Amino acid sequence: MIRQPASEKKAVVIGGGFAGLATAALLAREGMQVTLLEARSELGGRAAEWGCQGFRFETGPSWYLMPDVFEHFFELFGTSAAHELDLQPLDPAYRVLFEGDSKPFDLPAQHSERALMSLGISADSLKDYLSSAAEAYDLATQRLLYSTYDHWRAFLDPALITRLPRLLRLLTQPLDRFIAGHTSDQRLQKILGYPAVFLGTSPSAAPSLYHLMSHLDISQGVLYPKGGFSAVVQAVTRMAQQQGVRIRTGATAEHIATSRGRATGVHFSESGARRQFLPADLVVSSADMHVTETQLLTPRDRTRSPRAWKRRDPGPSAVLALLGIQGSTPQLAHHTLLFTQDWQRGFDEIAGKRPPEGPPRSIYVCRPSATDEVAPPGHENLFVLVPLRADTSLGAGGIGGQGDEAVERVVDESIEQIAQWAQIPDLAERVVVRRSLGPQDFARDFGAWQGGALGPAHTLRQSAFLRGPIASPKVAGLFYAGATTMPGIGVPMCLISAELVLKSVRRETTTGPVEAVHAG
Incomplete structure (x- = not known):
């Protein structure tokens, strides 16, 4: 069988949020002819903005977490986060107000460990916790988050096997219980546990593997991109445009067409115009997966049954x-x-x-x-x-x-x-x-399922390969991206999901980030 050259392949990406923009940019960098369809008049998805009386508000993400993920993404296009964004360190990283306590707690940009110890945790316990968080973060970014889990070899990675007992404990023990093993101070337990909110769940439901989040705000500090996340949307859009992606706003995807078990294109409409059809060799939907499954696909092409959706959080x-x-x-x-x-x-x-x-x-x-x-x-x-x-x-x-x-x-x-x-x-x-x-x-x-603000909760049953597929198991050439599939919630995760699409298209089974050298 003669494989079709990438330059002759046509791809349609549904959705102009971070995942859709990033996926379109990467597929175009691969040499494909890419069209992106966005129903709204502006790009960015939840990372939208609204102006009134001289105020400029953002309505979506506001914490710039996992800076190395942004850096890696821009490196794939021969640039850097420092070149594309004006990143400012925040000091304090954040402030906490506790009910019944008139004194606020500030986490300073420098010497944050010393500030946390003022709440009553010993130096050894804090060091152990943050060391564990750093190790978990490294494991996640090098072996877990960038894996498509499309091949059994992903589960036999030596780095995972040697850490399997510890990994199993981190996956099965709730985050709040893990934190309580390091400190009895309720204020500190909340500071260490609040990142679970960014994961759409609670410290009592999130696996303790997610204590890795403390490595981000405590050990790495917190940055802010001047211009807000609108500036990040613009930067990712530039990557897509520079690769030749055709972006069509005000274009609503209505149906993903399939034939003999393969995606063939997308039917869409624009205001004041009749329904149109874009043929494609592959289709990527970064829309909410519930919308993709229940509105854009016929029942025979869907991955989940109505009963399965009822069990999801x-x-x-x-x-x-x-x-x-x-x-x-x-x-x-x-x-x-x-x-x-x-x-x-x-x-x-x-x-x-x-x-x-x-x-x-x-x-x-x-x-x-x-x-x-x-x-x-x-x-x-x-x-x-x-x-x-x-x-x-x-x-x-x-x-x-x-x-x-x-x-x-x-x-x-x-x-x-x-x-x-x-x-x-x-x-x-x-x-x-x-x-x-x-x-x-x-x-x-x-199109958020049940009006959710972030995406499906990161419980054990909805993390990693249990969260949702990148490549449709029913339809060849159909892929999913965004917060409702792997690896999960948040802008960095959406950027990673774009790489997972690229790896799936390449049939690449590595567990780490895509090598920048492959991009050009």
């Missing part, structure tokens, strides 16, 4: 509040976390194990105006994220407090909580711009 949804504030708010750092005393209650509510009881809640506040020019002079820009159960019945947000009642109530309660905990008593009176988003917005705008 969609992860949390959220209410977002974009607030333009008159005056300054130095009581808040660039990143500020508010932790309740009974924070397990919040996780149980998100998981549906108990009915919601209202405030106080554990919430996250981003103040990008502390670092960037995103607000008019004499004003501040606040982004508030309140994790909640994935349930579209909570409703949608709106501008100026005009969203659904339940969503606006959460915003009001959160503003009051921030005002009390951060000691900004007149915060509510200083709000001059307000916009909210709720679970229904995530479902409508991004």
